Amino acid sequence: xxxxxxxxxxxxxxxxxxxxxxxxxxxxxxxxxxxxxxxxxxxxxxxxxxxxxxxxxxxxxxxxxxxxxxxxxxxxxxxxxxxxxxxxxxxxxxxxxxxxxxxxxxxxxxxxxxxxxxxxxxxxxxxxxxxxxxxxxxxxxxxxxxxxxxxxxxxxxxxxxxxxxxxxxxxxxxxxxxxxxxxxxxxxxxxxxxxxxxxxxxxxxxxxxxxxxxxxxxxxxxxxxxxxxxxxxxxxxxxxxxxxxxxxxxxxxxxxxxxxxxxxxxxxxxxxxxxxxxxxxxxxxxxxxxxxxxxxxxxxxxxxxxxxxxxxxxxxxxxxxxxxxxxxxxxxxxxxxxxxxxxxxxxxx
Amino acid sequence: xxxxxxxxxxxxxxxxxxxxxxxxxxxxxxxxxxxxxxxxxxxxxxxxxxxxxxxxxxxxxxxxxxxxxxxxxxxxxxxxxxxxxxxxxxxxxxxxxxxxxxxxxxxxxxxxxxxxxxxxxxxxxxxxxxxxxxxxxxxxxxxxxxxxxx
Numbered sequence: 001x002x003x004x005x006x007x008x009x010x011x012x013x014x015x016x017x018x019x020x021x022x023x024x025x026x027x028x029x030x031x032x033x034x035x036x037x038x039x040x041x042x043x044x045x046x047x048x049x050x051x052x053x054x055x056x057x058x059x060x061x062x063x064x065x066x067x068x069x070x071x072x073x074x075x076x077x078x079x080x081x082x083x084x085x086x087x088x089x090x091x092x093x094x095x096x097x098x099x100x101x102x103x104x105x106x107x108x109x110x111x112x113x114x115x116x117x118x119x120x121x122x123x124x125x126x127x128x129x130x131x132x133x134x135x136x137x138x139x140x141x142x143x144x145x146x147x148x149x150x151x152x153x154x155x156x157x158x159x160x161x162x163x164x165x166x167x168x169x170x171x172x173x174x175x176x177x178x179x180x181x182x183x184x185x186x187x188x189x190x191x192x193x194x195x196x197x198x199x200x201x202x203x204x205x206x207x208x209x210x211x212x213x214x215x216x217x218x219x220x221x222x223x224x225x226x227x228x229x230x231x232x233x234x235x236x237x238x239x240x241x242x243x244x245x246x247x248x249x250x251x252x253x254x255x256x257x258x259x260x261x262x263x264x265x266x267x268x269x270x271x272x273x274x275x276x277x278x279x280x281x282x283x284x285x286x287x288x289x290x291x292x293x294x295x296x297x298x299x300x301x302x303x304x305x306x307x308x309x310x311x312x313x314x315x316x317x318x319x320x321x322x323x324x325x326x327x328x329x330x331x332x333x334x335x336x337x338x339x340x341x342x343x344x345x346x347x348x349x
Numbered sequence: 350x351x352x353x354x355x356x357x358x359x360x361x362x363x364x365x366x367x368x369x370x371x372x373x374x375x376x377x378x379x380x381x382x383x384x385x386x387x388x389x390x391x392x393x394x395x396x397x398x399x400x401x402x403x404x405x406x407x408x409x410x411x412x413x414x415x416x417x418x419x420x421x422x423x424x425x426x427x428x429x430x431x432x433x434x435x436x437x438x439x440x441x442x443x444x445x446x447x448x449x450x451x452x453x454x455x456x457x458x459x460x461x462x463x464x465x466x467x468x469x470x471x472x473x474x475x476x477x478x479x480x481x482x483x484x485x486x487x488x489x490x491x492x493x494x495x496x497x498x499x
Binding site: 127177178179180181182183184189190191192193194195196202203204212213216226229230231232233234235236239240241246273274275277317326347349 | 378379380381382383391399400404414415416417418419424426428430431433459460461463466477479481482483484485486487488489490491492493494495496
């Protein structure tokens with residue numbers, strides 16, 4: 001301690017009469033005094049990441065406290081950690097690498113694992129990054145005091161603050177028990193509107209989520225934890241319905257070879273599903289009287305239904321139904337003959 | 350033979366449609382059922398299995414380690430994870446004189462949903478209600494969970 005104090009004083013003296021910035025590359029930081037220059041660290045811009053920002057602020061506080069007690073080693077350690085946190089991650093100190101008594105080692109080992117568990121959880125870091133940073137600082141404080149082993153009150157204080165922070169993190173970091181989340185889908189995301197009382201939150205991108213418990217509010221989540229939380233329901237989700245479209249010649253109800261291929265595909269699809277429903281809907285194009293078009297669309301649907309039914313004659317639990325739409329719901333807005341409108345849609349779901 | 354089968358099916362369809370006039374209309378069907386899954390209808394608990402019909406006002410309940418997947422006539426799909434309870438509160442799709450709407454009430458558990466044609470008919474025609482919130486569906490796929498613990 002004496003040695004460090006002397007070095008510190010020397011360094012402070014040097015720092016006072018030289019321009020540290022110019023020589024910091026060449027002269028070791030303990031000689032320039034930079035190692036203990038917490039004001040210099042405190043002047044660095046605060047890291048915008050909540051976790052790293054909390055580390056930076058917390059380690060600066062600890063460093064100042066230690067330096068005020070002339071604990072140069074600890075003061076330098078926390079100054080260094082604060083400087084690293086300004087740029088990027090810095091880990092809590094592993095208690096296994098320190099000498100502490102056996103009981104404290106067990107307790108500190110568990111706490112170390114707890115902190116690392118939260119740091120390793122992407123979702124927890126998103127929801128409680130700042131608090132996890134504060135917990136890490138309290139942990140390092142507790143460990144450092146335990147290593148010194150003589151300031152029992154300070155050990156207890158850091159440990160208690162750590163414990164309280166962990167309780168808070170448990171609440172904040174967990175995925176809310178009441179929540180809504182948008183799942184990714186093909187094409188445009190319309191999202192959902194979540195309303196509680198007179199407050200509404202719009203979720204309009206994949207994995208946008210809201211907690212819907214006592215208070216409605218946005219909650220950051222990561223994909224893996226949503227897949228875990230909804231694993232049961234996601235596994236039971238039925239396959240999306242599939243449509244097969246067959247077209248017909250003008251004023252004709254004969255199933256062409258190309259159309260028949262669609263029937264075979266639809267039958268295969270139906271066979272691949274449990275309790276498949278096949279819904280056959282017939283359409284006509286615009287020319288001609290509406291009742292005639294309705295009739296021809298019905299005949300088309302009926303012929304297709306018979307063919308599908310024959311293909312599925314050995315399939316179990318399949319239901320087939322038909323519907324005729326005539327010239328309603330044209331695929332293409334056309335008053336004349338239009339092949340795409342002379343169609344049957346086989347929906348398999 | 351084919352003609353005979355066709356005739357049988359036609360008769361089945363006709364009777365099916367006559368039946369529909371008297372009975373509540375089928376709004377959907379169970380596609381996937383694993384573990385303990387029941388449909389509560391008029392005070393009766395009906396075990397659910399692939400192919401079971403779903404009617405408006407049915408309550409679907411799953412037990413521990415159980416799940417159910419359902420499709421509806423508008424092509425929407427809902428599935429429930431374990432220990433869930435869902436009331437199919439209101440459903441109208443292409444019903445004469447009624448605007449399309451789908452309201453499902455999740456009392457407890459987890460639900461994933463892919464909306465169908467009802468949600469596209471008008472804004473927020475499909476809604477999922479929970480004890481604390483109302484979810485208006487604008488897009489297609491989403492998930493909701495509700496816990497009695499709060």
